[in-house]
Amino acid sequence: MATRKTGDAALAELLQVEAITTDCYRQVRDQLREVVIRLGANGTLRLPSEAELSAALGVSRATLRSALQALQQEGRIRRLHGRGTFINRYALGVGANLAEAGPFVDLLGRAGYEPSVRVVDQQVVELEQDDATALCLDAGAQAVRIERVFEASGEPAVHSVDLVPAHLLGGDPEHLDARRSTFEFVEAHAGLPVCYSVAEVRPVLPSPALAETLRIPATHPLLRLRHIHIRADEQPVAVTVAHVNDEYLRFSVIRTYLDD
Amino acid sequence: MATRKTGDAALAELLQVEAITTDCYRQVRDQLREVVIRLGANGTLRLPSEAELSAALGVSRATLRSALQALQQEGRIRRLHGRGTFINRYALGVGANLAEAGPFVDLLGRAGYEPSVRVVDQQVVELEQDDATALCLDAGAQAVRIERVFEASGEPAVHSVDLVPAHLLGGDPEHLDARRSTFEFVEAHAGLPVCYSVAEVRPVLPSPALAETLRIPATHPLLRLRHIHIRADEQPVAVTVAHVNDEYLRFSVIRTYLDD
Numbered sequence: 001m002a003t004r005k006t007g008d009a010a011l012a013e014l015l016q017v018e019a020i021t022t023d024c025y026r027q028v029r030d031q032l033r034e035v036v037i038r039l040g041a042n043g044t045l046r047l048p049s050e051a052e053l054s055a056a057l058g059v060s061r062a063t064l065r066s067a068l069q070a071l072q073q074e075g076r077i078r079r080l081h082g083r084g085t086f087i088n089r090y091a092l093g094v095g096a097n098l099a100e101a102g103p104f105v106d107l108l109g110r111a112g113y114e115p116s117v118r119v120v121d122q123q124v125v126e127l128e129q130d131d132a133t134a135l136c137l138d139a140g141a142q143a144v145r146i147e148r149v150f151e152a153s154g155e156p157a158v159h160s161v162d163l164v165p166a167h168l169l170g171g172d173p174e175h176l177d178a179r180r181s182t183f184e185f186v187e188a189h190a191g192l193p194v195c196y197s198v199a200e201v202r203p204v205l206p207s208p209a210l211a212e213t214l215r216i217p218a219t220h221p222l223l224r225l226r227h228i229h230i231r232a233d234e235q236p237v238a239v240t241v242a243h244v245n246d247e248y249l250r251f252s253v254i255r256t257y258l259d260d
Numbered sequence: 261m262a263t264r265k266t267g268d269a270a271l272a273e274l275l276q277v278e279a280i281t282t283d284c285y286r287q288v289r290d291q292l293r294e295v296v297i298r299l300g301a302n303g304t305l306r307l308p309s310e311a312e313l314s315a316a317l318g319v320s321r322a323t324l325r326s327a328l329q330a331l332q333q334e335g336r337i338r339r340l341h342g343r344g345t346f347i348n349r350y351a352l353g354v355g356a357n358l359a360e361a362g363p364f365v366d367l368l369g370r371a372g373y374e375p376s377v378r379v380v381d382q383q384v385v386e387l388e389q390d391d392a393t394a395l396c397l398d399a400g401a402q403a404v405r406i407e408r409v410f411e412a413s414g415e416p417a418v419h420s421v422d423l424v425p426a427h428l429l430g431g432d433p434e435h436l437d438a439r440r441s442t443f444e445f446v447e448a449h450a451g452l453p454v455c456y457s458v459a460e461v462r463p464v465l466p467s468p469a470l471a472e473t474l475r476i477p478a479t480h481p482l483l484r485l486r487h488i489h490i491r492a493d494e495q496p497v498a499v500t501v502a503h504v505n506d507e508y509l510r511f512s513v514i515r516t517y518l519d520d
Binding site: 045069072073075078079088089090091093094098099100183193194195196197198199200201202203204205219221222223224228230234236246250251252253254255256257 | 305329332333335338348349350351354358359360443453454455456457458459460461462463464465479481482483484488490494496506510511512513514515516517
């Protein structure tokens, strides 16, 4: 039980720092992603040293290393002990990476569309068994349900439903600002950032209602992503089910086998 | 141009070492994955120190770090600078992880089926434009085409087609041992391991032939994974198109947002 205690103490400590460090880290990661794309387009396969990169970006070595780690996890780069950091050249063309975080509006923008989001519905509901189990709650517990449609230059491209347990949210749940992404919504209203998500990836045919919303025939297969979002203290804080029309957004995943 | 040369020299060096280090590294990674699952099932969220783990597994710190890196990339663990390495508890239940390497027979075995593989066809073909482009070759270039069906306790669950350029392969291309996985096939016959793969993930309906092979109705959506496999020298060495019936194999992906 000693191990357990150590883990919990460390987790408690985490909760103090993460909210503070998140923003800066994300900025540096996005900057570094741009640098990698520019270098790769230029035919360079090896990244400059950590010292050179941290000087160029004006950040500490620790922050730089976190950003390098994120790009490595996304499959954009691979690091080889004592040899340097290399760009995965064929990974540069990947627009929507399943392993990357990112609001759908950003992904649609990167795919070349004018992105927009419409909140179709926002209400308090009672959780059904499946979703309640995923959120470690009993069926019937209250949650805020937010239904959105993400548009690509005016065409409906992605439909999503978020469920966030009401007891985690401050304020009047029906009047919280739902236009934010799930992550921002949870961070802003539930006080703590999402630490990781587990997403099940399935091919499905649309229900009649979904086919109408996305303006597709009933025979048009969609990618269904069901996310469970988890906080640093291992508390699940939201379920998101998204249906993606892959004529607008085509996902890839990059697997690196030899890495260090 | 100096940068380019440095990169190429380093890449040449890589080609010497990777084939040797691959096997040991994979073994340690698989062992460590088991350790993480056992610890997590036991309620422990924080991993022992690197010193303790390398002693317990009987491997060097460098090899252990590579294995930790692999698990981190798969989303099984997250590392936090100065705080330790934590298990992503909700990631433990994920059987088939899209970000992980792995032959379909292993994935079907882990999903609880008696897995088997049947080579349906193996022949030399001329590449069509799409696949030729992916392999940096001209249309009409020769490739070995291997068609397989992976079965789950006797039921057809996955259909795959590999294309490997003939000029990369030694021996008589029509008589190479095709029962190996794509990775093993490329490593054994093209001399160098696959370094990373880029896989496009799409929901599709089956062609009539595919519906018959997988014994599903024409309205049963499948997950289509089109991989391009890349060597350490950035040479694409194979294309694999797999169609997965997700009644047998359901993929997930784990995204970690706060990592170090």
